[in-house]
Amino acid sequence: MITLYNVPVSSYGSKIRIILDHKQLDWTEIPPPDGYGSGAYKAIIPAGTVPAIDHDGFRLADSEAIAEYLDTVFPTPPMRPDAPQAAASAREISRFHDTRIEPLVRSYFSQVTPANRDAALIAANAALLQTRLDDLAAIAAPAPLMTGDNLAIADCGFVASFTIIALLQDILDLPVTLPPAIATYRESLLAHPDVAGEYARYRAVLDEWAATKLNA
Ligand SMILES: N[C@@H](CCC(=O)N[C@@H](CS)C(=O)NCC(=O)O)C(=O)O
Numbered sequence: 001m002i003t004l005y006n007v008p009v010s011s012y013g014s015k016i017r018i019i020l021d022h023k024q025l026d027w028t029e030i031p032p033p034d035g036y037g038s039g040a041y042k043a044i045i046p047a048g049t050v051p052a053i054d055h056d057g058f059r060l061a062d063s064e065a066i067a068e069y070l071d072t073v074f075p076t077p078p079m080r081p082d083a084p085q086a087a088a089s090a091r092e093i094s095r096f097h098d099t100r101i102e103p104l105v106r107s108y109f110s111q112v113t114p115a116n117r118d119a120a121l122i123a124a125n126a127a128l129l130q131t132r133l134d135d136l137a138a139i140a141a142p143a144p145l146m147t148g149d150n151l152a153i154a155d156c157g158f159v160a161s162f163t164i165i166a167l168l169q170d171i172l173d174l175p176v177t178l179p180p181a182i183a184t185y186r187e188s189l190l191a192h193p194d195v196a197g198e199y200a201r202y203r204a205v206l207d208e209w210a211a212t213k214l215n216a
């Protein structure tokens with residue numbers, strides 16, 4: 001039995017939900033008791049972060065560690081290439097997303113509430129985000145997905161990040177444009193049958209969250 005500790009708006013949590021669904025695993029999701037970072041949650045998951053899993057008593061935090069564990073224990077369908085260099089390149093993309101793109105995208109969450117906005121911060125982060133998206137286009141060669149035809153761990157984090165970027169372009173007029181190859185990749189990824197459901201859920205949750213911030 002797999003229990004996923006998660007909060008609905010977590011982008012790293014969305015990545016794990018896609019993997020669990022793609023592998024057709026039985027899983028349930030629960031919120032961290034008293035919220036992430038709480039003492040009650042740290043008594044279960046010492047890192048205090050979401051997502052985390054409990055798989056038959058084995059507890060693990062960090063989305064990349066969870067993704068690789070799930071792909072090892074439930075290898076069908078595989079979500080990492082076999083060849084060492086292709087596998088390493090896929091991991092490079094995954095890490096680039098998790099360490100270079102997602103934190104920057106997430107840093108805008110504080111800017112959604114109109115009263116909190118800092119025009120200088122929005123502009124500086126937008127320039128950096130544009131650079132990192134351009135870097136991604138140089139690192140990756142999606143065809144049509146990050147490792148070819150099949151959905152891979154390297155794809156899964158981008159679903160939430162693309163959704164957040166679209167929201168920010170909409171409400172903050174964020175001056176960021178996806179490079180053409182990444183825009184084409186986005187279309188293929190979001191249309192993938194095992195992604196479309198989580199994409200719709202995440203978009204709805206994010207829209208609801210943004211509405212509360214916009215009206216704050
Ligand atoms: N590297 C971690 C990052 C997870 C993360 O930062 N999660 C946020 C919520 S989206 C969190 O739990 N923050 C709580 C904290 O930092 O105490 C992963 O990939 O799972």
